[in-house]
Amino acid sequence: NAGVTQTPKFQVLKTGQSMTLQCAQDMNHNSMYWYRQDPGMGLRLIYYSASEGTTDKGEVPNGYNVSRLNKREFSLRLESAAPSQTSVYFCASSLGQVETQYFGPGTRLLVL
Amino acid sequence: SQQGEEDPQALSIQEGENATMNCSYKTSINNLQWYRQNSGRGLVHLILIRSNEREKHSGRLRVTLDTSKKSSSLLITASRAADTASYFCATDKIGSARQLTFGSGTQLTVLP
Numbered sequence: 001n002a003g004v005t006q007t008p009k010f011q012v013l014k015t016g017q018s019m020t021l022q023c024a025q026d027m028n029h030n031s032m033y034w035y036r037q038d039p040g041m042g043l044r045l046i047y048y049s050a051s052e053g054t055t056d057k058g059e060v061p062n063g064y065n066v067s068r069l070n071k072r073e074f075s076l077r078l079e080s081a082a083p084s085q086t087s088v089y090f091c092a093s094s095l096g097q098v099e100t101q102y103f104g105p106g107t108r109l110l111v112l
Numbered sequence: 113s114q115q116g117e118e119d120p121q122a123l124s125i126q127e128g129e130n131a132t133m134n135c136s137y138k139t140s141i142n143n144l145q146w147y148r149q150n151s152g153r154g155l156v157h158l159i160l161i162r163s164n165e166r167e168k169h170s171g172r173l174r175v176t177l178d179t180s181k182k183s184s185s186l187l188i189t190a191s192r193a194a195d196t197a198s199y200f201c202a203t204d205k206i207g208s209a210r211q212l213t214f215g216s217g218t219q220l221t222v223l224p
Binding site (some may be wrong): 006025035040041042043044046048050058059090099100101103104105106 | 121129154155157200211212
C-alpha cells in the first residue's frame, strides 16, 4: 500500500516548455487534489476532482490543466511553463470531499 | 486568499515543554483540520474537529475550537525533538464547494 505517489520528484524546465506531473493513489479514494506551496506559505489549491470524471478549478488554476484519467490517477499539466510556476507541487486524495486528505511527497519544479 | 492564519509564525521551545499554536479564520466553517509537515515532505493529517465540537484529544495533541471567536488552538504536550515541523490549519468553509483552505503555518522547533 503505497498511498499517494507522485512523479517526478524534481524537474527543471525552461520558460515555455511543457510537462505533466503524475499522481496516483491506491486507497480507492474518490477525491483528488493538486496544490502548490511557495516558500513561507501554505498550500493553495490549483484543481481538484471530487469524483472520477469531474474536475473543478481551485484558487489558482491559471496556467494549468488537469486530467482525472481514472479513479487512481490525476495528472497536472503545464502547457507553457513560466518562472512564476516555480514551486513545490503536492497531490492529495481523500475518501470524500473535505475529509482527511492524504498527501504525496511532492514534486519540486524550477522554471528558468 | 488565506482563510486560516496561524500564530505565531515561528516557535522555538525546549524538549519537554508544551507548544501552543493558534489559528484564526474569517468565515463560518464545517470543520477545521490540523496537519504537520516535516521539512521537504508532504503534509500529514493530525486531527479534525467539527464545528459542533469544542475540544478534541489525540495522544499528546489537544485541539480546541471556538466558533464564536473563529479560532482554534493546537497544544502539543511534552514536546520532543521529533515534533520539529511546520503545522498548518485547514478550514472547510461553508459554501466553499467543500474545498480545504490552508493557513501559512507555524514553524515549530523543539530543541534537545
